[in-house]
Amino acid sequence: MPTTKNGAQALIQSMINQGIKYVFGIPGAKVDQLFESLQYSQDPRTPKLVVTRHEQNAALIAAGIGRLTGKPGVVATTSGPGVSNLATSLITATAEGDPVIALGGQVPQDDLGRLTHQSIPSQELLATATKSSVEVQHADNLSEAFANAYRLAQAPKAGATFLSLPQNVLSAPVERPEIGTVSPVQQGVADEATLTAMVDQIKAAKLPVILAGMRASASDVTAAIRRLLDQVDLPVVETFQGAGVVSHAGEDNYFGRVGLFHNQIGDNLLKRSDLVIAIGYDPVEYEARLWNVDRHGAVINLDSVVPEISTDYQPEMVIHADIAKTVDALTAKLPTEWALPASVHDDLAELRHAFSQQAVAPTADDSHGIHPLAIIQALQAQVTDETTVAVDVGSFYIWLARYFRSYQPRHLLFSNGMQTLGVALPWAMAAALERPGQPVVSVSGDGGFLFSGQELETAVRLKLPIVQLIWDDGHYDMVRFQEIAKYGHDAGVDFGPVDYVKYAESFGAKGLRVTQTDQLASKLAEAFQTSGPVIVQIPVDYRDNQQLKSQLLTDVLN
Known part of the structure; x- marks a missing residue:
C-alpha cells in the first residue's frame, strides 16, 4: 500500500523515535519542506522548531543541549552558507565531546557538482569538523541515516555528525518504516585482574590524586566518583570541563582546576603525585606536556575512549571500559580501612589553606x-x-x-x-x-x-x-x-x-x-x-x- 509520507516527515518521525525535543536553525529553500513539516505537524511529540538569528548560534545551542543531557541536540540549516556557517560550532562540539546532529539542506541531486545557486560540497566541507559526514541519496535511507548519526554522535568520544539533505530527497515519497528507538552503546566493566592491579597501585602510592576530566562530568560517572570519595579520602583536581565533579559534602577533596597555564594549586599537586588516576581525561582540555612534565609517578588512564599516546602521556595502565561501572567496582574492591597517612593530610590541609587565600x-x-x-x-x-x-x-x-x-x-x-x-x-x-x-x-x-x-x-x-x-x-x-x-x-x-x-x-x-x-x-x-x-x-x-x-x-x- 503506497504511503503519503515524504522524506521530511519520515525524518521528523525518526527524531520523535529518538526523543528529540528541539530543532534549532534558520530556514531556506532547500529545507523549507522540513521546516514546514515541523511547524505544522499535528503530532504533539514533534520537536519544537526554534528559529535563531545565526546558524553558528543554532548549532551552539544544539551542542549545549548535548553537553547538558548527553543526548544529541539537532540543528537544521539551508544549503550553501547555511551549511558553511556550521563549521565552527561543529568543530567545537567534536573537540569538546558534545553530541549534536547537524542537518544541512543541499541542492537537488541533479544540480550537485554544477555551478548552481548554493551548490557546495557540503559533505566534504564538514567531514573534518565532525565524527561522520554523510549525504543521503534516497528518501528511504533518511531514517537509517539519522539513527546512525544519533548513535555515533552519542558514542564515546561524543561529538558532531552531519547529514547533507538534497532538496528532492526531503520531498520524495518514503516507503520504508522508520528506525525505532536506538539503544545506547554499552561498555563493560574492567576485569578482576585489572581492578586488583588498580587497588594495589593506590595502596602502594604515597599521594594518589584523581584528575577528573570532561567525561568524569557525565552524571553517572560523577555519582560513581562521589561514592568512591565517600569511602576513601582522595584529593581531586578538576579540568575546566570536569567542573562540579566534587560535591559540597566532598569539598575537602577539592584542589582546584587545571587548564591553560601551568601555575595552579592543582598543577603542584599533580606534579608531586606518585600516582595520577586520570578519569575521563581528554588532552584537548589540558595537554599532558603542561601537567605531566618532570613527574616521576605513574598514571592510570580510566576512560570510555582509548587515549592518545604522546611523548608526554604514556600511562602505565590504560583501562578502556565503562567509567562509572569501573569506578563503582574499584570502590567495592578498595579496603574500607585504607587511608592516606596523617602527614599527607597535613600537607594537603596546608595546600588547601593556600588555595583559599588566593x-x-x-x-x-x-x-x-x-x-x-x-x-x-x-x-x-x-x-x-x-x-x-x-x-x-x-x-x-x-x-x-x-x-x-x-x-x-x-x-x-x-x-x-x-x-x-x-x-x-x-x-x-x-x-x-x-x-x-x-x-x-x-x-x-x-x-x-x-x-x-x-x-x-x-x-x-x-x-x-x-x-x-x-x-x-x-x-x-x-x-x-x-x-x-x-x-x-x-x-x-x-x-x-x-x-x-x-x-x-x-x-x-x-x-x-x-x-x-x-x-x-x-x-x-x-x-x-x-x-x-x-x-x-x-x-x-x-x-x-x-x-x-x-x-x-x-x-x-x-
Whole structure:
C-alpha cells in the first residue's frame, strides 16, 4: 500500500523515535519542506522548531543541549552558507565531546557538482569538523541515516555528525518504516585482574590524586566518583570541563582546576603525585606536556575512549571500559580501612589553606573598574548549586575557572578545547530550555558577547530567564595581557564602546549597569529577580591579569 509520507516527515518521525525535543536553525529553500513539516505537524511529540538569528548560534545551542543531557541536540540549516556557517560550532562540539546532529539542506541531486545557486560540497566541507559526514541519496535511507548519526554522535568520544539533505530527497515519497528507538552503546566493566592491579597501585602510592576530566562530568560517572570519595579520602583536581565533579559534602577533596597555564594549586599537586588516576581525561582540555612534565609517578588512564599516546602521556595502565561501572567496582574492591597517612593530610590541609587565600578580593578601587574576584564573589553569593553558569572565552573565563565554585557536574560550562568565542549565551539558552525553573547565568566579555549577542532576541522571544553578565574593558583582553607579557606591549586588541544597557532594551530585555563594587550585590539580586533575559554591564579592572600567567605558587608539598 503506497504511503503519503515524504522524506521530511519520515525524518521528523525518526527524531520523535529518538526523543528529540528541539530543532534549532534558520530556514531556506532547500529545507523549507522540513521546516514546514515541523511547524505544522499535528503530532504533539514533534520537536519544537526554534528559529535563531545565526546558524553558528543554532548549532551552539544544539551542542549545549548535548553537553547538558548527553543526548544529541539537532540543528537544521539551508544549503550553501547555511551549511558553511556550521563549521565552527561543529568543530567545537567534536573537540569538546558534545553530541549534536547537524542537518544541512543541499541542492537537488541533479544540480550537485554544477555551478548552481548554493551548490557546495557540503559533505566534504564538514567531514573534518565532525565524527561522520554523510549525504543521503534516497528518501528511504533518511531514517537509517539519522539513527546512525544519533548513535555515533552519542558514542564515546561524543561529538558532531552531519547529514547533507538534497532538496528532492526531503520531498520524495518514503516507503520504508522508520528506525525505532536506538539503544545506547554499552561498555563493560574492567576485569578482576585489572581492578586488583588498580587497588594495589593506590595502596602502594604515597599521594594518589584523581584528575577528573570532561567525561568524569557525565552524571553517572560523577555519582560513581562521589561514592568512591565517600569511602576513601582522595584529593581531586578538576579540568575546566570536569567542573562540579566534587560535591559540597566532598569539598575537602577539592584542589582546584587545571587548564591553560601551568601555575595552579592543582598543577603542584599533580606534579608531586606518585600516582595520577586520570578519569575521563581528554588532552584537548589540558595537554599532558603542561601537567605531566618532570613527574616521576605513574598514571592510570580510566576512560570510555582509548587515549592518545604522546611523548608526554604514556600511562602505565590504560583501562578502556565503562567509567562509572569501573569506578563503582574499584570502590567495592578498595579496603574500607585504607587511608592516606596523617602527614599527607597535613600537607594537603596546608595546600588547601593556600588555595583559599588566593580567592580573596583586594580592597575595592573603582577608579579602574571592578576587580574580577569581587565580581566572582558577588556572583557566588547569588547562585545555588543548581544554577547553570555558561562562560564565554576571555580573561574572565580564567578567573572563573580558577576561583568560582560549582558543585554539580555540567553546571559550570567552559570551551577549553577550542576556546570558541560566543558560546556562553547559546549554551545558557540550552540550559534555560533543559532546566526550566533553575537559574541560568551567561558570562561574556565585551568582545565575545557580540559573536552571539543577536540571539538575545531569540531569548526574549522564548522568555528565557537568563542573567547575562558582560565584563566590559574595551579590549580582547585575554590576547592583550599575554601580548604584554611576551612583547611588553599589545597590538590589534582594541575596539569601541557599546552601551549594553541600551542594547538590551532595544531587544526588549532589561539592562542594568554597575559602576561601583558596592553596587554588585543589589544589581545582581535585581537581575536574578527579573523574569526573562537581563544584561548586567560591569566595568572590569584587569590590572592583576599578569598573575594569571606568571604567578607560580610555592610548592608546599615539596
